[in-house]
Structures are given as structure tokens and as C-alpha cells.
Amino acid sequence: MSCTVVLGAQWGDEGKGKIVDILTEKADVVARYSGGHNAGHTVVIGGVKYVLHLIPSGIMHGEKINIIGNGVVIDPKALLDEMNDLKTKGVTFGKGFYISKRAHVIFPFHGIIDRLREEIKGSKKIGTTGRGIGPTYAEKAARNGIRICDLFDKEVFREKLEQNVKEANFLLEQKYSSDKLDVDAIYEEYLGYAEQIRPFIAETEYLLNELYDSGKKVMMEGAQGSLLDVDFGTYPFVTSSSSTAGGACTGTGLSPVKINKIVGVLKAYTTRVGGGPFPTELFDEDGERLRKVGNEYGATTGRPRRCGWQDLVAVKYGVIVNGITHIALTKLDVLTGMPKLKVCVGYKINGEVTAVFPPEIKNLETCEPVYEVFDGWNEDISKIQNYDELPKNAKAYLDFIKKFLGISYCLVSVGTDRKETMLIEDVF
Structure with a gap:
């Protein structure tokens, strides 16, 4: 070993x-x-x-x-x-391919917030890829994240997603003057992804x-x-x-x-x-x-x-x-x-x-x-x-x-x- x-x-x-x-x-x-x-x-x-x-x-x-x-x-x-x-x-x-149940999930609002934060920094921007990595880890550290295992419990997933989208919409409206996100559309989209990756979860x-x-x-x-x-x-x-x-x-x-x-x-x-x-x-x-x-x-x-x-x-x-x-x-x-x-x-x-x-x-x-x-x-x-x-x-x-x-x-x-x-x- x-x-x-x-x-x-x-x-x-x-x-x-x-x-x-x-x-x-x-x-x-x-x-x-x-x-x-x-x-x-x-x-x-x-x-x-x-x-x-x-x-x-x-x-x-x-x-x-x-x-x-x-x-x-x-x-x-x-x-x-x-x-x-x-x-x-x-x-x-x-x-021979496995995905951890405990891994955290990136959602569309993570990428939007990531890109907007970079935009308002101007010349002080970090140079991220804008793919939502930082906001997802930040949410994880703040104990608000959604993990892979949550996608397979519809009730738990819905409850967590609604809270996260609510917070994201507040940021997008109040801080970035951006359009609201549709929680229903995200929910259905990610349930579909969950079914496709289900065979590999462990x-x-x-x-x-x-x-x-x-x-x-x-x-x-x-x-x-x-x-x-x-x-x-x-x-x-x-x-x-x-x-x-x-x-x-x-x-x-x-x-x-x-x-x-x-x-x-x-x-x-x-x-x-x-x-x-x-x-x-x-x-x-x-x-x-x-x-x-x-x-x-x-x-x-x-x-x-x-x-x-x-x-x-x-x-x-x-x-x-x-x-x-x-x-x-x-x-x-x-x-x-x-x-x-x-x-x-x-x-x-x-x-x-x-x-x-x-x-x-x-x-x-x-x-x-x-x-x-x-x-x-x-x-x-x-x-x-x-x-x-x-x-x-x-x-x-x-x-x-x-x-x-x-x-x-x-x-x-x-x-x-x-x-x-x-x-x-x-x-x-």
C-alpha cells in the first residue's frame, strides 16, 4: 500500500x-x-x-x-x-469512476456573482475564470452550501436551493442591479443532472x-x-x-x-x-x-x-x-x-x-x-x-x-x- x-x-x-x-x-x-x-x-x-x-x-x-x-x-x-x-x-x-457525496455543487448564480464581482473591481480584479469557483467555496465555508448528496433528497434540495437563490437574488438586485434568478428552473435542471450522475455517486x-x-x-x-x-x-x-x-x-x-x-x-x-x-x-x-x-x-x-x-x-x-x-x-x-x-x-x-x-x-x-x-x-x-x-x-x-x-x-x-x-x- x-x-x-x-x-x-x-x-x-x-x-x-x-x-x-x-x-x-x-x-x-x-x-x-x-x-x-x-x-x-x-x-x-x-x-x-x-x-x-x-x-x-x-x-x-x-x-x-x-x-x-x-x-x-x-x-x-x-x-x-x-x-x-x-x-x-x-x-x-x-x-471505476466515482464522485464524492460530500463534494459541493456549483450553481448558475455562483458564476454570475463571480463575474460581477470581478467586473466591479476594475483594475484590482483577481483574474478568475468567472466559473463560480470562489463563491461556491465561500458558501461552503459559510455553511450554506449544497452538496452532491443533497441533490438526491428533493425536499432537502428544494429548501436549501430556495434559501440560496433568495440570497443570490438579493445580492443581484441590491448590489449588482442584475436580473432575478428562477428557482423553479434551476431546481428542475439540477434534478436532471442528478439522475445522470447518480450511477457514479459514492x-x-x-x-x-x-x-x-x-x-x-x-x-x-x-x-x-x-x-x-x-x-x-x-x-x-x-x-x-x-x-x-x-x-x-x-x-x-x-x-x-x-x-x-x-x-x-x-x-x-x-x-x-x-x-x-x-x-x-x-x-x-x-x-x-x-x-x-x-x-x-x-x-x-x-x-x-x-x-x-x-x-x-x-x-x-x-x-x-x-x-x-x-x-x-x-x-x-x-x-x-x-x-x-x-x-x-x-x-x-x-x-x-x-x-x-x-x-x-x-x-x-x-x-x-x-x-x-x-x-x-x-x-x-x-x-x-x-x-x-x-x-x-x-x-x-x-x-x-x-x-x-x-x-x-x-x-x-x-x-x-x-x-x-x-x-x-x-x-x-
Whole structure:
């Protein structure tokens, strides 16, 4: 029996989908523990691209068990659309796919409020996807949320929905001057969704623990990245859930003592979507090249990602708060052909250099990155399967990152396809 957590070590979009897909070869169970359909994981298999938003990446392996945990917020329509899209590509949903009864439900008013709140913030907006994730988690924390299990008790569901719609209509009318919502229409719509997802509903906390105790290898799949965690990220420019390793436990019901390894997925450079501080962000030709060659556009929204040099101050912080044991480095191939590469090893704040990732947004916005500079390489590395066969300069770059963070690689990705990966150390 074993459990490995896979999470983003930066601001998300590190390529977790591909990593989970590869590591699932050794796993029996894949469980998603946080976020909603604002997240997007892209998996490329045999040249075919699969974009996943809610469903664990293990679904690409028909014999694996896939679980959406209680820490995930679910838009049933988005979930069903995603399932139908995958079905057209040959993916099947049988007894190996489960949804937690305790997961909270996203309703239309959550998305409306989310978008309106962003609109009135103007230049101070966070940069959310507007899909209702934040308002749903806020409702959950305020103890007013509606869970998946509530959808199957018509009386309970109706009572809770009426109260929530009443509050939403008050906000929409009084604060946002928006049209009222029709509770009857929402009620009937969501009862229909409930019937469609009924075959997959389970008390996943019991199921997951039973699977672990029976000797199964479990993989926990995070969404977003450590620096977007609601507690440890660049608040308030964060997501609304616990995207760090702690969220794997609260988002599934599996005890921390059952976690054996924690894999931090790390892009060879750094990207960020939406607002918020980004110390190593590039606004020049190098930044544009990273975006173009790396195809840095959101899998969910299509938004262009902000691109910058590798920031090891931020990543080291992620290693500390997560207890990361291994690095899965992605997109090393994107750096091929760049004459010089930079890696941030410190921040100069108010005249002093520090290696501490500060909580103050102002310090992160105004700090001056302290860089180490490396020579690049021109050789095509996409077909290399052995670490020692990499170009000298590529190895020097990777070795520096590994030494700075004080942990080893479990794999290095050198291309988009599943096969374009160097497997270095087993994490199960």
C-alpha cells in the first residue's frame, strides 16, 4: 500500500496532467482533491490531445479507479459535458469512476456573482475564470452550501436551493442591479443532472481508505499550484481551495500518515495566469518566445499565460510548505535554442537580498530578482530517454535546480507526448 501526492510547485499549468497520466501506470487509484472546472489538465497520447477539467487524468487508463473527492466543487453540467466529450474519443465510464457525496455543487448564480464581482473591481480584479469557483467555496465555508448528496433528497434540495437563490437574488438586485434568478428552473435542471450522475455517486472517503488498506497504490491529483493556495499563495490572487499537500487529506478523507511521497511538478521556466505578483515575469522577446514555443495558453480559458524565468525562491517555498520529496520537471525542450537562461535565486527587497518568499504582495510586486545565468543548448532533446545523454548545458541547468531545492528528480519531460519523458526514479 502506498500514496503519492502530485501537485503543482508553481502557479499552476506546470503540466500535471501529463505527469499524472505517466505515473498512473504504477498506480491503481487516482483521486482529485481540490479545485473545480477552472482547472485544466492536458494529456497528449499518440498525437491526440485530451483536455480534462474535473475528471482525474487516470481516466485515460481504463482499468484504473478514478475518484473526484469531497474537496472538489462540481458544476454538474460541466462534468457531464466533459464526460461526453471524452466518450467521443473512446474513453469509457464504468464502475471505476466515482464522485464524492460530500463534494459541493456549483450553481448558475455562483458564476454570475463571480463575474460581477470581478467586473466591479476594475483594475484590482483577481483574474478568475468567472466559473463560480470562489463563491461556491465561500458558501461552503459559510455553511450554506449544497452538496452532491443533497441533490438526491428533493425536499432537502428544494429548501436549501430556495434559501440560496433568495440570497443570490438579493445580492443581484441590491448590489449588482442584475436580473432575478428562477428557482423553479434551476431546481428542475439540477434534478436532471442528478439522475445522470447518480450511477457514479459514492461515499468516497470509505472507498478510498478501503482501497488503500487493501494494498492499492493511490495517487492524489491536485489542481492549480502551490502558489495559488488560499492560505500559502499570493493572497488575494489565489484560488479558493487548498492546492497544497494538506488539501489532499482534507479533500479526500485519506489520513496524512498514509502519504508516502509528494511529487512537485515544476516547469523548466515559470508561468502565471490572471492577476497577481510575478517577480521573474518577462515583457521582452524571451517572454514572447517562451509563450509561443511552449504554447502557453490556458487549457480551460485559452488565455495567454504570463511567462518568465525560473523562480527558485518561490519553488523552494513550495517545497517547504508541501514537503515535496521529488521533482517532476516539464517543458525542458521549450528552452532549447535560447542562448542564455536565467534562474532566480533571491529577491532584493528594500535594498536587502533574501531567499524568503514574502507574504506581502507589495514586496513581491516591487522586488528585484537576483539571477544566476546559464548557457543554453541547441541540440534537439525531445527523443532523449536517458538523463546522462542530455547536452552538457542542459544537465548543468537541471543539476543546479536540483541542488538548490535539495531534492531529486523522478522524471524530466522533454516533449508533449507521453513517450517524450525521461523516467528517473520510482515514486511508488
